[in-house]
Amino acid sequence: MVTSTHETSHRIFQDHPEVLAPIFEALGMPPPAKAEIELMTPDATELKPLERRVDTVLKVEPSDGESFVLAVEAQTRKAADKAVN
Incomplete structure (x- = not known):
């Protein structure tokens, strides 16, 4: 449920x-010094009639490297099925 x-x-x-x-930093990656960051659609729906959405999707285009997409999901509580190994 969205709150x-x-x-926010x-x-x-x-x-x-x-x-x-x-x-x-937590992922062991240096943040891009200079980058253009573009908000992208959070729709992750597949061809099958199954809707999937990501909370925030950003396209990061560093001035000195390859661009990449960053998907951000918020979790309000710990979930055993989403534990990091």
Whole structure:
């Protein structure tokens, strides 16, 4: 279920992507020094009639490297089936 807290957390990423710097560090990746970041559609629907959406999808185009897509999902509580190994 979508809540205002959930939506607000993604609006922050969408409007201020610079707050993602600690996430890059946690993943062991240097944040891009200069990059264009473009909000993309969160629709991940397949050909089959099954709808899938990602909370926030950003396209990052560093000035000194290859572009990549960053998908951000918010979790409000721990879920055993989504544990990081």
